[in-house]
Amino acid sequence: MDSQLANMMTKFNSIRRAFQCSLLALAVITLAGAGDPASRFHDLGHQLMCICGCNQILLECNHVGCPDSDGMRTELTAAVTRGDSDSLVQQAFVQKYGPTVLAAPTTTGFDRTAYIVPFVALFLGTGLVVLVVRAWKNRPAPAIADGLRPLRGPELEQFRDQARKETDL
Amino acid sequence: MATIGSFALLIALALSVYSFVAGLIALVLRPATDDRARNGRAANHDHHSFFSYLISMLRQGNERIAETARRAGLMVFVAVLLAAAVLVIAAFNNDFRIAYIFHHSNRDLDAKYKFATLWSGQEGSLVFWSLLLSGYAFVLRLRYKTDPRLFAYASVILAGVQIFFLSLVNFAANPFGLLEGPLRADGSGLNPLLQYPEMVIHPPMLYLGYVGTTIPFAFALGALIMKYPGDKWIHITRRWTMVTWGLLTCGIFLGAHWAYSVLGWGGYWGWDPVENASLMPWLFGTAFLHSVMMQEKRGMLKVWNMWLVFGSFWLSLLGTLLTRSGMIASVHAFAQSSIGGWFTWFTAIVFAVFIFFFFKNKEHLRSEHKLESLISRESSFLFNNLLFVLLTFTVLWGTWFPKISELVQGNKVTVSGPFYNRVAIPVVLLLLILTALGPLLAWRKTSFESLKRNFMWPTIAAVIVMIFLMIAPPSWGGPFGLRPWVDISYFYSLMALGLCVLVTATISSEFYRGGRVISDKTGQGMFASMVQLTHRNTRRYGGYIVHFGVVVVIIGVAGAAFNQDKEQEMSYGDKMQIGGYTLVCRSYTDEEFPNYDVEWAVMDVYKDGKQIDTLTPERRFYRASQQTSTLPFVRSTLKEDLYLTYEGLNQDTGHPILKAHVNPLVMWLWLGVWIIIGGTALCLVPNAPSFSTVPVAKRVERPATATPVPAGD
Numbered sequence: 002m003d004s005q006l007a008n009m010m011t012k013f014n015s016i017r018r019a020f021q022c023s024l025l026a027l028a029v030i031t032l033a034g035a036g037d038p039a040s041r042f043h044d045l046g047h048q049l050m051c052i053c054g055c056n057q058i059l060l061e062c063n064h065v066g067c068p069d070s071d072g073m074r075t076e077l078t079a080a081v082t083r084g085d086s087d088s089l090v091q092q093a094f095v096q097k098y099g100p101t102v103l104a105a106p107t108t109t110g111f112d113r114t115a116y117i118v119p120f121v122a123l124f125l126g127t128g129l130v131v132l133v134v135r136a137w138k139n140r141p142a143p144a145i146a147d148g149l150r151p152l153r154g155p156e157l158e159q160f161r162d163q164a165r166k167e168t169d170l
Numbered sequence: 171m172a173t174i175g176s177f178a179l180l181i182a183l184a185l186s187v188y189s190f191v192a193g194l195i196a197l198v199l200r201p202a203t204d205d206r207a208r209n210g211r212a213a214n215h216d217h218h219s220f221f222s223y224l225i226s227m228l229r230q231g232n233e234r235i236a237e238t239a240r241r242a243g244l245m246v247f248v249a250v251l252l253a254a255a256v257l258v259i260a261a262f263n264n265d266f267r268i269a270y271i272f273h274h275s276n277r278d279l280d281a282k283y284k285f286a287t288l289w290s291g292q293e294g295s296l297v298f299w300s301l302l303l304s305g306y307a308f309v310l311r312l313r314y315k316t317d318p319r320l321f322a323y324a325s326v327i328l329a330g331v332q333i334f335f336l337s338l339v340n341f342a343a344n345p346f347g348l349l350e351g352p353l354r355a356d357g358s359g360l361n362p363l364l365q366y367p368e369m370v371i372h373p374p375m376l377y378l379g380y381v382g383t384t385i386p387f388a389f390a391l392g393a394l395i396m397k398y399p400g401d402k403w404i405h406i407t408r409r410w411t412m413v414t415w416g417l418l419t420c421g422i423f424l425g426a427h428w429a430y431s432v433l434g435w436g437g438y439w440g441w442d443p444v445e446n447a448s449l450m451p452w453l454f455g456t457a458f459l460h461s462v463m464m465q466e467k468r469g470m471l472k473v474w475n476m477w478l479v480f481g482s483f484w485l486s487l488l489g490t491l492l493t494r495s496g497m498i499a500s501v502h503a504f505a506q507s508s509i510g511g512w513f514t515w516f517t518a519i520v521f522a523v524f525i526f527f528f529f530k531n532k533e534h535l536r537s538e539h540k541l542e543s544l545i546s547r548e549s550s551f552l553f554n555n556l557l558f559v560l561l562t563f564t565v566l567w568g569t570w571f572p573k574i575s576e577l578v579q580g581n582k583v584t585v586s587g588p589f590y591n592r593v594a595i596p597v598v599l600l601l602l603i604l605t606a607l608g609p610l611l612a613w614r615k616t617s618f619e620s621l622k623r624n625f626m627w628p629t630i631a632a633v634i635v636m637i638f639l640m641i642a643p644p645s646w647g648g649p650f651g652l653r654p655w656v657d658i659s660y661f662y663s664l665m666a667l668g669l670c671v672l673v674t675a676t677i678s679s680e681f682y683r684g685g686r687v688i689s690d691k692t693g694q695g696m697f698a699s700m701v702q703l704t705h706r707n708t709r710r711y712g713g714y715i716v717h718f719g720v721v722v723v724i725i726g727v728a729g730a731a732f733n734q735d736k737e738q739e740m741s742y743g744d745k746m747q748i749g750g751y752t753l754v755c756r757s758y759t760d761e762e763f764p765n766y767d768v769e770w771a772v773m774d775v776y777k778d779g780k781q782i783d784t785l786t787p788e789r790r791f792y793r794a795s796q797q798t799s800t801l802p803f804v805r806s807t808l809k810e811d812l813y814l815t816y817e818g819l820n821q822d823t824g825h826p827i828l829k830a831h832v833n834p835l836v837m838w839l840w841l842g843v844w845i846i847i848g849g850t851a852l853c854l855v856p857n858a859p860s861f862s863t864v865p866v867a868k869r870v871e872r873p874a875t876a877t878p879v880p881a882g883d
Contacts, residue, residue, distance in 0.1 A: 040657075050584050056442065058587065060735075061435045063800070063817055063829055100581050105589035106571065111579050115571050119564040119593045126556045134549055137470075 042081045045090055046074070048105065052098050073098075172268050172346040175256035179346075182249035182300070183336040189243040190329035196236035197322060236322055240311050243325055246332060247301075247308035254301045257294055257345055261287040266354045270294055270345045276357040276794035278765040282370050283360050289373045290360055292494065292509070293345035298374075300335045302381040307332065310385060320403055323392030324385070331384055334516050342509050359794025362766075366432050366801075372424035376448060379418025380486045383451055385410045386458075387483035390476055394527050397534045401466060407479065408462050409854065415455045416850040422448050423843040434800035434815040436735060436831035438839070441590045446569045447489025450562050454482040457558035460551050467613060468548060472535035474555070480524050485562070487517045492569065545621060547611045550604055557601045564593050595662050602669035602724065605717050606676045628675030636668035647750065647809065648732025648834030663731040670721045670728075677714045677721075684711075705858040715849030722842030729810070729835025737829040739820050740771070749832035751812055752776040756784070758826045766790040771816050771826050775805065787816040787828065810834040 043060070051062035053069040059077070062070040073094075080090045094102045106112035257270070261284045266272040274290045275283075283290075289298040307328040314321040339345065363369075386407045393403040425448065430438040439445060458478035464471040495510025568585045575583045610616070610624045644651025654661035685700035692699065704711035736748045740755040747753075758771040770788035774781055785803040792799065798818075805812040813831040820827055 048588055050586065056586075057435055057440070061437065063435050063815060101584045104584055104586040105592070106575070106583045106585060111575065112583060115568070115575075115583075115585065115589065116593060118567055119560065119597075122563055123560055123597070126560055127553075130549075130552050130556050134552065 038081050041087070042077060045081065045087060046077055048091070048103065049073070049077070049094055050102055050104050052102055058104055171256055171260050171263070171265055172348055175253045175260075175346040176340075176344065178249045178253035178256065179297070179336065179340050179344075182246050182253065182304070183333065183340050185242045185246045185249060186329050186332040186336055189239045189246065190326055190333055191239075192235050192242065193239035193322060193326035193329060196232050196239060197326060199232055239329075240314060240322070240325060243311045243329055244308055246329075246336075247304040250297070250301045250304045250336075253339075253345075254288060254297055257297060258285055258288055261285070264357070266357050267348050268345075269347045269349045272349055272354055272357045274357070274360055276359040276765075278794070279357075279360055280365070280765065282367070283365050286364065286370045286373075287360065289377070290364055291345075293339065293343040293347075295373070295377075296335060296339045296343050296509075297345050299377055299381060300332065300339060302374075302377050303328070303332055303335060303384060306381060306385050310388075316406065317402060319396065320389065320392055320398060320406075323396055324388035327388040327391050328384065331388075334512075338509060338512055342512055356794060359765075359792055362790065362792045362795060362797045362799035363432055365765075365792070365799070366428060368424055368428040368431065372421060372428050374421075375417055375424055376421030379414055379421045380448070380451065380490070382410070382414030382417060383455070383483040383486045386414065386479045390479040391524060391527065394476060394531050394534070397531055401469070404462060404465050404475065408459070408466075411455055411458055411462075411479070411482075412850060412853055415452070415459060416847060418448070418452050418455065419843070419846055419850070422452060423840070427840065430813075430836070431802065431804065432799070434802045434817075434829075436733070436802075436813050436815070436829075436833060437730075438836070441568070441585075441587050443569050444493045446565045447492050450489060450565055451482045451486040453558050453562040453565070454478055454485055457555045457562075458482065460558075461555050464548055464551050470548065471551075473532065476528065476535060478555075481562075484517065484520060484524075485566075487513065487520065491517060545611065545616045545618060547608065547613045547616075550608045550611050554601070554604050554608070557597055557604065561594060561597050561601075564590075564597065568593070591659075591662075595666075598724075599662070599665055599669060602666070602673060602721075605720070606669065606672040609676050609680045609714065609717075624679065625676070628672050628679065631675045632668045632672040635671045636664055639664060639667060648729055652731075657731070659731040663728040666724055666728040670725050673717060673721050677718055680714060681711070702858070704852070705855075708855045708857055709853045712849045712852030712855070715852060716846050717849075719842045719845030719847075719849055722838050722845055724842075726835050726837070726839025726842060729833065729838070732834045733831060735829060735831045737817070737827065739823065739825050739827045741823075741825045746828070746830060748830045749810070749812070750777055751830075751832070753785075753814070753828075753830060755826075755828075765794070766792045769816065769819065769826070771828060773803075773814060773828070775812065783812075785812070785814050787814045789816045789818055806837045808835075808837055811836045 046060035047058055049059040051057050051059050051067065051070045051073065053062065053067050055062055055067070057063075059070060059073055076094075077090065080093065085093070091103060091107075106115040108116065257268075260268050260271050261275045262281070264271070264275070264277050270291060270293050271287065274294065275287045279287075287294060289295040307325065310321060310328065311325055314325070389403050389407045389410070392398070422445075425445070426438040429440070430436075455478075458475060461471050461475055461478060465475050491510060491513035495513060568589055571585045572582045575581065606628065607621075607625070610621055639649055639652045640654070642650035642652075644653075649663060649667060652660050652664045652667070654664050681700050681703070682696075684703040685696050688694065688699040688703055689696055692702075694702065704715075734749055736746060738744070738746045740746065740753075742755060742757065744755045745752055752775075754774045754776065756772040756774050758769070760767065760769045762768075768788050768790045770786050773785045773787070775783040775785060783805050785805060787803040788801045790799050790801060791797075800815050800817065802813055802815040804814075811831070811833045813833055815829045815831075817827040817829055819825065
């Protein structure tokens, strides 16, 4: 049983290492691919909101005669053409239009909690489920009346197989 | 007319109050026969005071009181139906003395939209809500013989909820309020965005889903209060939840389709608070439909299921509070008013009542079995529930975060698509993995070897497809050429598509293995065997079909990574290139209709030099409301949608501005919804009787017997 567990742990560690390497490689390749002005305009334009009150992403605002979106797009084009960094572009928009111009909270200050809380909840929830599973596994089996012996091991498996065959299909 | 409507609503409220009070009295006082049996002689000495005499009389008439409460509850439906009918008739009669009709209708409004006036504004939609609630309650009260005592509890709880909604329409949002001053010649008209055929179906579906969450809640709370013995209530609740869930699914996707077809921004889901409000009870309901199996099969998760049922109902109330109070900024300006305070109090009261009875009777909800292994169907359901609840929490958190930010740092922030893409997509991918794993896990315990054996081929299939999608040339169009290093959205799409293959393969293997067994036993063909297999366990295989529908929906969503758009001013003969298409402006013109004026363009579509279609996107100006609305033209194929919006005329040049989108795989999304609905309907079909292929005598001869394990779901 222990050797099986050790084997499983070794396999799990190898898989984890392979996964980490893949993620690292992916991150390097992803960062290497960024930088094309058209794709930067597209990406940044989807991180900003139109401020006319339509509550739409800047590049998705489709009002003809919208008092804001055309000007904002022109500003974005100019900033990308100048070669301003993403954070500089975002800061400039925030300074001019206020923090609601960003389509999502930033990853600084209190805004960071927007991203942290769901993942903290995921980890806490996973921990809780694991604790529940452990507690349930360790719970004593319900008592059987008339001194009958609880079935275990291959005998139990045999009955389970029989039950599955007879009831599942 | 208005007087009849107002009177009907008042009668409905009075009947609800009677149904609640009389029903409560009947439940609190034990049946007279039981009482005599229990108390014997003691009951004879209780007649010393008038009060005890009254109690005694009430106890003797207990059954009659309960019956009057039930009948009063039935009549609530008739009264609310009358009020709703009066409102619709007033819309058809152009009765603009009624303020609600004046604000939401006009003379030239199409008949179907006059009917939809009922749910087009705050007051009417609350009447509609009350109508659906009393309709559900009507059905429940008619079917009371299924389990009279449980249904009596549920009926009282429903009457309590009805009192709230009927109080709202009687005192806070009366739809029959009259306009002061001279009679208006015409109404202000219906919001143009709502003048679309789907708007006649979408709100009723969504409301049926929302309101439907009340029924499982009523049963659950009733069962908790009365410490219901056994699990019959959970079977009843599950069926109601499934119907509600199916209707909510229809409502949500009809809303998405409406947004895609009317709003003209080329998307179908904007993570707006109103959309989120409908998603939250749906996610909780989905979690419940999974975890309820644990209670049915293994007597586990009783507390958790109680909370999920309560959560679905409570979240639908919270969603309504969000969408109608103006508490959170939303593009859906529809129906904002001052009823937020009423909803806040009601959600608080509901919460308090539930908490009280939960802590009072929670001992009744003990699990009957222990968990035997981490690799089992039970633990997969636990993790599935964790992810659904987490997803709900994420949506709730994102919806409220602007408000929280305002409270903490003094300024609002926007929480839109990019936030949810970062936070929710990883959770959805994890859910897909569980969807693939789930069917391969047996109840109680699965050996690692058997899991590996069953999982190997689906995994290989998924990896092959992912490699193919990655190395295929991008010129084939989305989703081919999915290089995950180009963009994080490509990475997510690739993962999603790979996992979709994995889920499809595991579901198919389940059908195949089951079909093969039946085919071997009966000699039928494989397809006939699989049909028979499905018919013999509709819930299990219907569930797999729902999972397959979800896979198809996710394929549709994954296509969004390849969306392209282009905006251009176009004169006669001008061309626009997008994706593999060439759009040529043949003409543009305007026209007048009774209810609106329209501007539209005629665009010829060419692909590989051949004309393949002609599209006519339009923009309408509704005279009554003085508002405009776009009506995009969508050319849908399985591969991609060509979506064309007429944005308006450039005032300087007089030429139209058109915006074209190429959205890959969107049609899969709508196909997936049909599959989900089909699967849900199948789950509601009773199982065909199972035949035995083993002779009875042979069974008797067996040396040992085992308790049959129910078929997995």
